[in-house]
Amino acid sequence: MRTSLNEIKLIDEHLFNNGSTENALLFDAMRIINPVLNEQIAWQKHTHKIVQQYGRKQLKAEIEAVHQQLFKEPEHKSFRQRILRFFGND
Amino acid sequence: MEQFNLFDNTPGQREQLFISLYKKAFPAVAKYVSSKGGSFDDAKDVFQDALVIYYEKAISATLELKTNEQAYLLGIAKHLWLAKYRENINLSPIDSAYDLSEENEPEPSESKLIHYLETAGQKCMEILRAFYYDKLSVDKIAGLFGYGTVRSATVQKYKCMEKVRETVKQKSLAYEDFIE
Numbered sequence: 001m002r003t004s005l006n007e008i009k010l011i012d013e014h015l016f017n018n019g020s021t022e023n024a025l026l027f028d029a030m031r032i033i034n035p036v037l038n039e040q041i042a043w044q045k046h047t048h049k050i051v052q053q054y055g056r057k058q059l060k061a062e063i064e065a066v067h068q069q070l071f072k073e074p075e076h077k078s079f080r081q082r083i084l085r086f087f088g089n090d
Numbered sequence: 091m092e093q094f095n096l097f098d099n100t101p102g103q104r105e106q107l108f109i110s111l112y113k114k115a116f117p118a119v120a121k122y123v124s125s126k127g128g129s130f131d132d133a134k135d136v137f138q139d140a141l142v143i144y145y146e147k148a149i150s151a152t153l154e155l156k157t158n159e160q161a162y163l164l165g166i167a168k169h170l171w172l173a174k175y176r177e178n179i180n181l182s183p184i185d186s187a188y189d190l191s192e193e194n195e196p197e198p199s200e201s202k203l204i205h206y207l208e209t210a211g212q213k214c215m216e217i218l219r220a221f222y223y224d225k226l227s228v229d230k231i232a233g234l235f236g237y238g239t240v241r242s243a244t245v246q247k248y249k250c251m252e253k254v255r256e257t258v259k260q261k262s263l264a265y266e267d268f269i270e
Contacts, residue, residue: 005248012251040255046262047255048222053196054204054215054225059145062101062139066108082117086124086133 007037011044099149099226100234111141115163122164123171136174140166149225199265206261207254214250221247 001009010027013019019027031037070076116137123133140163196204207215217235220226226234232243 001245001248004252005245008248008251009256043252043255043259047251047258050200050203050207050258051218051222051254053200054207055145055219056142057182057204058219059104059223060138060144062104063108063141066112067134067138068103070109070112079113083120083133084130086117086120087130 011041014041015045015048099138099224103184106139109164110219111159116159118160119167122168126171136167136170139170202265203258203261207257211254217250218254224259
């Protein structure tokens with residue numbers, strides 16, 4: 001892998017604390033000689049947060065699609081009626 | 091829970107899972123919410139959030155089901171309902187683990203960024219989602235996204251991280267409100 005991709009891998013291992021001790025030591029040394037790396041770590045951490053939010057948003061859209069299916073398609077009519085009865089409209 | 095571990099986490103399988111959970115657990119949640127004076131939309135909101143929590147716990151293997159899925163989802167939904175309407179201030183600390191808390195909600199600038207990434211970088215976002223959010227194995231990702239080898243899927247993950255990280259940096263600086 002390219003050096004920059006290896007660096008990304010090392011940052012991931014650092015953020016998730018799942019690399020080898022050897023890599024962690026190498027990474028600590030890299031941070032000392034290359035202070036820009038700390039900035040990259042911060043951006044990668046933020047990117048992970050964005051990916052989580054993106055994932056959750058897509059998952060919610062998948063769940064909403066299932067909801068629409070259950071509350072629109074004729075084959076789920078009895079399920080739908082069972083639910084709507086709780087709210088006084090069947 | 092064993093059933094979920096065996097479950098092959100593809101979009102089609104997730105759809106089947108959510109249909110089955112809806113059928114098993116939504117009636118009890120709807121009944122509960124209606125008994126508390128809530129509307130159909132209230133029931134839908136708490137149930138959908140409960141499904142997200144269930145999913146996130148199940149994929150990160152932190153979910154130990156002591157009861158069945160229906161009871162578990164009803165428990166989370168009740169908690170969410172109570173938290174939403176502040177009818178009960180004595181929520182136990184363990185319950186707070188079930189919150190889709192406000193701090194996890196995207197900031198306006200983050201929503202803008204996510205919207206941008208959905209249109210401009212969807213393929214990479216889907217790959218990153220599969221790795222980091224859905225926590226799929228690299229084998230499964232290679233298969234789902236059509237990579238010949240595990241190695242090429244792994245390389246693609248890091249390439250996408252590099253690309254998206256750069257976009258996040260540029261856009262966040264442009265939106266001028268990213269403070270680490």
